[in-house]
Amino acid sequence: MLRGPAPTSSGDDQVHALVSIGVSESDARAAVAGQWDPAERDHAHDVFDVWPCNWGAVQIFSELPPSAWDIPQLGGAVRGLRRDQVMHDMLLRGIRRTSWPKLFEQLRVLESAVLEALR
Secondary structure, three states, X not given: OOOOOOOOOHHHHHHHXXXXXXXXHHHHHHHHOOOOOHHHOOOHHHOOOOOHHHHHHHHHHHHOOHHHEEOXXXXXXXXXXXXXXXXXXXXXHOOOHHHHHHHHHHHHHHHHHHHHHHO
């Protein structure tokens, strides 16, 4: 196992710990100094790739209106996507019904990821 130079102060210890888990050294130093503002960070690494076979589902999912989500009127946790709204959206887009089973499967994966993130 390779190790860098031994940290010399508690601030350096914190920087070293942050760098060891993948934080850039400049961000680590700014965080330790209390000068790091998450709102100003570079969002270039927030870009992600989508497999071409999943692109249709991602487009549909990202463009669904808020009314497509089943949210209790008196508050509470989001229960999931309203299938009738999703079907209506696919009809309006002119998506062939033969494609619906695969799209629903992909949308369920995206839906479960959102529900898990909201818990």
